[in-house]
Amino acid sequence: xxxxxxxxxxxxxxxxxxxxxxxxxxxxxxxxxxxxxxxxxxxxxxxxxxxxxxxxxxxxxxxxxxxxxxxxxxxxxxxxxxxxxxxxxxxxxxxxxxxxxxxxxxxxxxxxxxxxxxxxxxxxxxxxxxxxxxxxxxxxxxxxxxxxxxxxxxxxxxxxxxxxxxxxxxxxxxxxxxxxxxxxxxxxxxxxxxxxxxxxxxxxxxxxxxxxxxxxxxxxxxxxxxxxxxxxxxxxxxxxxxxxxxxxxxxxxxxxxxxxxxxxxxxxxxxxxxxxxxxxxxxxxxxxxxxxxxxxxxxxxxxxxxxxxxxxxxxxxxxxxxxxxxxxxxxxxxxxxxxxx
Amino acid sequence: xxxxxxxxxxxxxxxxxxxxxxxxxxxxxxxxxxxxxxxxxxxxxxxxxxxxxxxxxxxxxxxxxxxxxxxxxxxxxxxxxxxxxxxxxxxxxxxxxxxxxxxxxxxxxxxxxxxxxxxxxxxxxxxxxxxxxxxxxxxxxxxxxxxxxxxxxxxxxxxxxxxxxxxxxxxxxxxxxxxxxxxxxxxxxxxxxxxxxxxxxxxxxxxxxxxxxxxxxxxxxxxxxxxxxxxxxxxxxxxxxxxxxxxxxxxxxxxxxxxxxxxxxxxxxxxxxxxxxxxxxxxxxxxxxxxxxxxxxxxxxxxxxxxxxxxxxxxxxxxxxxxxxxxxxxxxxxxxxxxxx
DNA sequence: TTTAGCACTCATGCAAGGAGAGTGCTAATC
DNA sequence: GATTAGCACTCTCCTTGCATGAGTGCTAAA
Numbered sequence: 001x002x003x004x005x006x007x008x009x010x011x012x013x014x015x016x017x018x019x020x021x022x023x024x025x026x027x028x029x030x031x032x033x034x035x036x037x038x039x040x041x042x043x044x045x046x047x048x049x050x051x052x053x054x055x056x057x058x059x060x061x062x063x064x065x066x067x068x069x070x071x072x073x074x075x076x077x078x079x080x081x082x083x084x085x086x087x088x089x090x091x092x093x094x095x096x097x098x099x100x101x102x103x104x105x106x107x108x109x110x111x112x113x114x115x116x117x118x119x120x121x122x123x124x125x126x127x128x129x130x131x132x133x134x135x136x137x138x139x140x141x142x143x144x145x146x147x148x149x150x151x152x153x154x155x156x157x158x159x160x161x162x163x164x165x166x167x168x169x170x171x172x173x174x175x176x177x178x179x180x181x182x183x184x185x186x187x188x189x190x191x192x193x194x195x196x197x198x199x200x201x202x203x204x205x206x207x208x209x210x211x212x213x214x215x216x217x218x219x220x221x222x223x224x225x226x227x228x229x230x231x232x233x234x235x236x237x238x239x240x241x242x243x244x245x246x247x248x249x250x251x252x253x254x255x256x257x258x259x260x261x262x263x264x265x266x267x268x269x270x271x272x273x274x275x276x277x278x279x280x281x282x283x284x285x286x287x288x289x290x291x292x293x294x295x296x297x298x299x300x301x302x303x304x305x306x307x308x309x310x311x312x313x314x315x316x317x318x319x320x321x322x323x324x325x326x327x328x329x330x331x332x333x334x335x336x337x338x339x340x341x
Numbered sequence: 342x343x344x345x346x347x348x349x350x351x352x353x354x355x356x357x358x359x360x361x362x363x364x365x366x367x368x369x370x371x372x373x374x375x376x377x378x379x380x381x382x383x384x385x386x387x388x389x390x391x392x393x394x395x396x397x398x399x400x401x402x403x404x405x406x407x408x409x410x411x412x413x414x415x416x417x418x419x420x421x422x423x424x425x426x427x428x429x430x431x432x433x434x435x436x437x438x439x440x441x442x443x444x445x446x447x448x449x450x451x452x453x454x455x456x457x458x459x460x461x462x463x464x465x466x467x468x469x470x471x472x473x474x475x476x477x478x479x480x481x482x483x484x485x486x487x488x489x490x491x492x493x494x495x496x497x498x499x500x501x502x503x504x505x506x507x508x509x510x511x512x513x514x515x516x517x518x519x520x521x522x523x524x525x526x527x528x529x530x531x532x533x534x535x536x537x538x539x540x541x542x543x544x545x546x547x548x549x550x551x552x553x554x555x556x557x558x559x560x561x562x563x564x565x566x567x568x569x570x571x572x573x574x575x576x577x578x579x580x581x582x583x584x585x586x587x588x589x590x591x592x593x594x595x596x597x598x599x600x601x602x603x604x605x606x607x608x609x610x611x612x613x614x615x616x617x618x619x620x621x622x623x624x625x626x627x628x629x630x631x632x633x634x635x636x637x638x639x640x641x642x643x644x645x646x647x648x649x650x651x652x653x654x655x656x657x658x659x660x661x662x663x664x665x666x667x668x669x670x671x672x673x674x675x676x677x678x679x680x681x682x
Numbered sequence: 683t684t685t686a687g688c689a690c691t692c693a694t695g696c697a698a699g700g701a702g703a704g705t706g707c708t709a710a711t712c
Numbered sequence: 713g714a715t716t717a718g719c720a721c722t723c724t725c726c727t728t729g730c731a732t733g734a735g736t737g738c739t740a741a742a
Contacts, residue, residue: 028735039685044736062691062735102503102561137482141494144680149500151492153482159490161500162443163678220443235576236594249590253577337504339485369704380716385705403704403723 003049011036012046013055014079017067021313024242026064069279069312072290076275076316085321093118093325101337104128104158109231111306111330116234119319121241121310122256126228126266128303128334130156131192135222138182140175140214148175150217152225154191156303157338160225164217168210178211182218191226194219228304230259243288243311255285256309266305269293273320273327277312288312292319296327298334306330344390352377353387354396355420358408362654365583367405410620410653413631417616417657426662434459434666442678445469445499450572452647452671457575460660462582462651463597467569467607469644469675471497472533476563479523481516481555489516491558493566495532497644498679501566505558509551519552523559532567535560569645571600584629584652596626597650607646610634614665618653629653633660637668639675647671 003009015035019027029040029047036043047065050056055071058064067075096114101107108125115123133156141149143163148170151161235253238244244252256262261283269276273294278286290312295302306326308319344350356376360368370381370388377384388406391397396412399405408416437455442448449466456464474497482490484504489511492502576594579585585593597603602624610617614635619627631653636643647667649660 026735030735040735041685041687041737042683045684048737058736060692063693064735100506102505102558104504136484139480139482139492141478141480143477143494143498144678146680147498147678149494149498151480151494151500153484153490153492157484157488157490157504159492159500159502163445163498164443165441165678217443233598236591236598239580239591239594250577250580253580257574257577337485337488337506339487367704371704381704382706382716382718383714386715389706399705401723403721405704 003052005053009046009050009053010074010079012043013050013067013071014075016047016050016056016065017072017075017079017313020067021315024313026059026066028064031064067313069277072277072312073280076277080317082321083317085325089322090325093322093329097329097333101157101333104156104334105229105231107330107333108229108304109233111326112231112233115306115308115323115326116237118322119308119310119314120234120237121308121314121319122232122234122238123306123308124233124256124262124266125231125306125330126263126304127231128156128158128298129226129228130154130298130301130303131195131226132190132301133158133226134188134190135182135186138179138186138218140178142170142175145169148214150214150221152218152221154222154225155338156298157334158225160221162217162221162224164214166210166213170214174211174214178214181211191222194222195226228263230263232256238310241311243313248288251285252289255283265291266293266307269295269305271295273324275316275320279312290314290316292316292323294323294327296330296334298331298338303331303334344393346394350387350391350394351420353384354391354408354412355416357388357391357397357406358413358416358420358654361408362656365654367400367407369405372405408654410618413618413653414621417618421658423662424658426666430663431666434663434670438670438674442498442674445497445675446570446572448671448674449570449645450574452667453572453574456647456649456664456667457578459663460649460651460655461575461578462649462655462660463573463575463579464647464649465574465597465603465607466572466647466671467604467645468572469497469499469639470567470569471495471639471642471644472536472567473531473642474499474567475529475531476523476527479520479527479559481519483511483516486510489555491555491562493559493562495563495566496679497639498675499566501562503558503562503565505555507551507554511555515552515555519555522552532563535563536567569604571604573597579651582652584654589629592626593630596624606632607634607648610636610646612636614661614668616657616661620653631655631657633657633664635664635668637671637675639672639679644672644675 015032016027019031029043032043033040047056055068055074056065057068059066097110098107105127108127112123112125133154135152136155137153139151143149146165146169148164148166149161150164153159238252239249265276265281273292276291276293278289288311289309291307291309293305293307295305297303306323308323356373357368360372370384373384374381388397396409396415397406398409400407438451439448446468449468453464453466474495476493477496478494480492484490487506487510489505489507490502491505494500579593580590606617606622614633617632617634619630629652630650632648632650634646634648636646638644649664
């Protein structure tokens with residue numbers, strides 16, 4: 001039958017996790033004896049119990065102990081206490097971000113770059129995307145004889161555009177008609193309305209099939225405005241961590257560059273800062289790695305995510321508050337740009 | 342005194358390069374004997390001469406020979422004959438690229454991704470950027486109480502925008518005034534005029550300092566439109582090549598993500614497809630790697646570059662024609678979008 | 683319940699030895 | 713005079729054996 005999970009056992013687990021995070025080596029009983037005022041033998045007994053509980057494991061018979069995923073999870077959820085960010089740290093982060101948002105994509109990229117540098121891990125952000133945002137402005141600009149550029153601005157401050165080929169050219173008449181239609185019928189509609197191909201319907205409604213290609217381009221533009229893009233930085237940092245050797249590194253980088261599966265993980269994590277252990281995702285490529293993820297929001301609307309990807313034994317106590325601050329700061333900057341309080 | 346560089350020596354050099362490219366192992370005299378209808382002893386003599394000429398070298402006394410940078414350069418310049426691309430290959434490439442340009446950035450990214458996948462190396466493209474392109478259209482769209490979005494379209498089909506904070510808000514009057522000014526004074530000017538901060542001058546010319554922030558945003562927008570962006574794909578492919586182990590891989594990836602130095606290399610390479618050997622660049626991070634680079638053009642104007650980054654012993658004979666075709670195709674697609682012939 | 687002591691288990695590092703690949707040189711051959 | 717066969721020599725790489733040391737589990741004493 002299972003041993004009981006006493007308070008002291010938890011303390012020992014925490015100590016093992018901390019030491020293991022620092023050194024990356026299995027931790028033995030002796031190295032903890034001093035810290036905890038107990039003999040190594042006592043600790044050995046306790047560790048043996050912890051192993052039985054599935055919280056620690058041994059790489060081989062005569063090595064020290066290493067926390068299991070379950071052990072780590074327990075630590076992260078209950079044992080860890082976050083190290084608050086100093087004012088200095090905050091200022092450092094502020095300095096790495098733009099003072100105001102000139103372009104949401106640029107902001108997201110700067111944030112990812114800063115976060116990667118700060119944590120020595122890979123960092124990922126999504127560009128702000130909100131399919132509840134609405135169509136704010138639409139413009140159609142002639143580019144060449146047979147092409148126009150369709151541009152759309154959303155209420156979330158995102159500007160997107162598409163080049164659109166119109167066989168036979170475009171007359172000023174057509175443009176005006178299109179713009180009028182857009183103003184009357186489309187302004188204020190949420191982007192989510194444009195995910196599916198309702199182009200046809202709209203074109204018919206417009207009563208002019210020659211505008212179909214422009215309508216199609218506009219729809220694609222709006223659809224893409226609702227789509228979050230993934231910005232990845234600091235992949236090379238991952239290689240520095242001994243944890244990712246050979247095969248594993250290739251798999252991990254390849255996974256990250258695939259984009260979609262990573263997006264899914266970002267979306268599925270909940271409210272505030274979340275720790276996701278690689279093993280828990282079922283993704284083979286994420287073995288031995290961990291993510292710390294947080295959404296950022298404008299007002300009470302989730303606009304995107306920011307996250308750190310590193311070895312599962314990264315320094316959560318420090319990274320979590322940093323990430324939290326990043327998310328807060330990004331939200332703040334975006335809100336400022338949109339005049340929202 | 343130096344041995345003469347006979348025809349047969351060149352043949353042997355070529356054979357060494359080819360075999361080395363395939364296997365990555367130093368190549369011995371025996372393995373070439375069969376191919377060239379000579380005894381291994383003869384080849385040994387010749388190889389010894391080639392070593393004296395600085396074209397081959399030995400990792401250690403009793404290993405086979407490896408081409409030096411000089412040897413590789415000679416091979417690339419004179420000995421290699423490109424393998425023409427099959428129609429099938431061309432179609433495959435066509436299928437991986439969009440059928441028409443909807444957005445230049447998307448095209449560049451798709452090309453990089455396709456190229457990386459095809460070559461199993463890293464690939465890089467720059468977004469089209471031409472500082473001789475001109476200002477085609479300018480728009481200012483109100484976003485919120487205190488912000489507007491300044492958008493600009495260039496003659497090269499690039500649409501860029503910036504969010505711009507205007508303390509105190511913006512009146513329709515101001516907007517109209519600004520647009521009129523832009524239409525009259527700025528349309529047709531080359532982007533290169535906006536690289537330096539001539540904002541002040543223009544604002545004074547405009548006679549209304551309250552428009553200064555908008556003018557500044559416009560200038561930044563136009564400056565950024567002249568700036569090529571770097572799109573990198575397939576970094577993880579590099580790790581698969583045994584050539585990049587440990588330290589070297591970190592340095593290389595880190596170098597790539599730095600961006601600027603890579604841009605410099607892309608810009609400095611000449612007319613058509615160029616092979617750049619890492620050693621020749623003086624960049625330590627590029628040791629053991631090679632680049633194949635080509636500009637792509639619209640009309641006779643260079644708009645950007647596309648390149649492959651891999652181990653210096655990559656398969657140039659195949660990669661060069663592929664890259665050439667990519668460059669041709671990108672140029673073609675862009676030309677189509679701009680109605681140029 | 684805690685601790686000291688001890689036998690036991692493995693990973694790791696190092697030295698020695700053998701196998702194999704490839705060379706350079708010399709002398710024979712075409 | 714160029715080419716080739718033969719051979720001694722040099723190095724790397726792999727294997728094996730052995731010593732070392734960290735760490736454990738168990739038992740018996742405190």
